[in-house]
Amino acid sequence: MKRAAICSLLVSLVAACSIRGQSKLSAKWEELTAAEFRDAIQLSKGTCLLPFGILEKHGPHLPLGTDLLNVRHASLQAAQQEYALVFPQYYFGQIFEAKHEPGTVAYSMELQLNLLPFFAQAQLDRPHDYVVYVLDGERSRPGGPPKKSTGIDYHAGENETSNTMASRPDLVHLDRAASESGGDQKRVNLPEGVYTGIWWYARFPNHYSGDGSVATRELGEWNMNNWIAATVEAIRAAKADDQSLKLQNEFYEKSKHPLDTRP
Numbered sequence: 586m587k588r589a590a591i592c593s594l595l596v597s598l599v600a601a602c603s604i605r606g607q608s609k610l611s612a613k614w615e616e617l618t619a620a621e622f623r624d625a626i627q628l629s630k631g632t633c634l635l636p637f638g639i640l641e642k643h644g645p646h647l648p649l650g651t652d653l654l655n656v657r658h659a660s661l662q663a664a665q666q667e668y669a670l671v672f673p674q675y676y677f678g679q680i681f682e683a684k685h686e687p688g689t690v691a692y693s694m695e696l697q698l699n700l701l702p703f704f705a706q707a708q709l710d711r712p713h714d715y716v717v718y719v720l721d722g723e724r725s726r727p728g729g730p731p732k733k734s735t736g737i738d739y740h741a742g743e744n745e746t747s748n749t750m751a752s753r754p755d756l757v758h759l760d761r762a763a764s765e766s767g768g769d770q771k772r773v774n775l776p777e778g779v780y781t782g783i784w785w786y787a788r789f790p791n792h793y794s795g796d797g798s799v800a801t802r803e804l805g806e807w808n809m810n811n812w813i814a815a816t817v818e819a820i821r822a823a824k825a826d827d828q829s830l831k832l833q834n835e836f837y838e839k840s841k842h843p844l845d846t847r848p
């Protein structure tokens with residue numbers, strides 16, 4: 586029994602070594618051959634990252650694909666530290682509020698909802714396969730260099746511009762960042778708690794919120810490194826998680842006969 590266990594350990598070590606021994610497997614789904622894809626699923630333990638983005642205006646100074654460029658940068662860096670397969674470019678998120686701006690692609694809600702599960706489930710149907718959605722990391726990370734702007738920084742402002750200076754500095758036009766206002770224009774005055782669908786356009790009609798002109802690469806690298814570390818942690822947690830599937834199966838089994846479920 587013991588001997589068999591040792592043998593099987595050796596076999597799995599050899600298998601792992603031979604996968605790693607090949608020229609390093611790319612984390613990018615689209616760069617793998619079909620045979621390498623099988624190895625990648627094994628090496629990643631079926632853990633895949635789905636960097637999630639959209640095409641939308643980002644102030645006067647950042648590219649339309651900023652979200653996806655940044656989120657893929659963080660995901661690919663994280664996959665270097667803890668191997669995970671990274672899905673091809675996915676820019677089918679919600680962005681109705683910017684459809685008045687050039688270059689925005691606002692897919693219908695129906696298309697978004699139909700495409701996402703299809704994309705996420707492609708090839709991943711074994712019990713322990715895991716899709717980790719990686720979303721845009723515009724928020725501030727604690728610590729790090731002090732921010733220069735003090736106001737609202739929701740979109741294409743100091744944080745996101747700094748992040749892009751870390752991921753794709755060649756696409757940042759800092760000299761144009763002050764050519765439009767990213768300030769809150771407060772064009773609708775309603776009590777807090779009263780919501781209207783036009784609130785974003787009312788406040789930020791240029792689809793710009795914050796001040797990108799004061800961005801620095803130093804802040805971007807701080808944010809990005811923290812974001813990458815959080816993604817590495819998420820990959821490791823997904824690989825180690827043996828409870829979610831068990832509980833999910835239990836939940837759906839109970840949902841077939843709720844009257845039999847004990848309180």
Ligand SMILES: [Zn+2]
Binds near residue numbers: 643652723
């Ligand atoms: Zn963005």
